[in-house]
Amino acid sequence: MSNIVIISGSPAVVSRSSAISKLVKDVLVTNGNKVEEIAVRNLPAEDLLYANFNSPAIQQAKALVEQADGVIIVSPVYKASYPGVLKAFLDLIPEKGLANKVVLPIATAGTIAHLLALEYAFKPLFSVLGTRDVTDGVYIVDSQVAYTEHELTFVDIEVEQRLGDAITQLQVRLQQKEAQASR
Template sequence: MSIIAIAGSPSARSRSNALLRYAAQALARQHGAVDSLGLQDICAEDLVQGNYAGQDAARLRQRVAPARVVLIATPVYKASFAGGLKALLDLLDQTALAGKIVLPLASGGSAAHLLALEYSLKPVLSALGARHILAGVYATEAQVRLDEAGQAQFDESIRERLDAAVTAVSLLLPAREPHASYDLGRLASRLQLAV
């Protein structure tokens, strides 16, 4: 079984990627290794030009294909998800998310953009074949605070919603095999690069 975490923010201080790290680390503890990727894994020129035939795009598709679970995090700008994430999703096959459990995560400046997951991201995920899209978690700037080192502090309501989302994913997956291994330090380091 494979879980992949896709970071849609290029920012070094990203609240959406903090949500992603939290969920990915919780799932890694329960189910083993979590792969992670982000905008930095695709050549910027290929992203901008939508170079579906590029090597980075092919690697992206190869990494997403075996995943049983896809975690997708994005900042919300102007009431929609990030353009960089859209460019990355455009490099996937049309049915890349078919048969997968998808958990969307997002952060935005205020609660005014709460429905961006429902009205902008989920339709794109559905167009990629996703039929099992779990209720997402949206957090505002006030609910996810980043300290000087970029470490996230979640308000209690967001932590509870993240824990509930992780539980929802876990209930749909088999338990981790006793000999499965994972490296939380590597995962955290990798997702830090993806912020």
């Protein structure tokens, strides 16, 4: 069993990436992992805007990240990068706050044109936060899923498969690290 935290980066109430967070969480919980979720949109807006490091809600969310072995960032692509609200939260994480953690990025986007945002925007951010262990990211274009407020299903079976493979890869990597640590 691994401790995993999912950080949902969308500011939207009705959100594809949040629906994907829920799917991912369900799979991980079914597989016996302990999973927490941080929806950045639910953190106090003023604390994010003014970088209030002492905010109890922010401290609580940071503690969840600190305790996790694996971190999954599920976020929409905004302006060929990540949404400002996600960055506002990650700015409050200590320097090297993702060190020794395995990170899986999952992005949803309107167009395939910004696929490389995972490489040039998301990955440098994880790197500066100290992780060297980023598993293969998943990029999901809106047209590859059917989404209503209540349900998300995959139109593109290949992307569903890629998401499943990415979850498996994360779990295997976490198990390898646990085995190494107990030697």
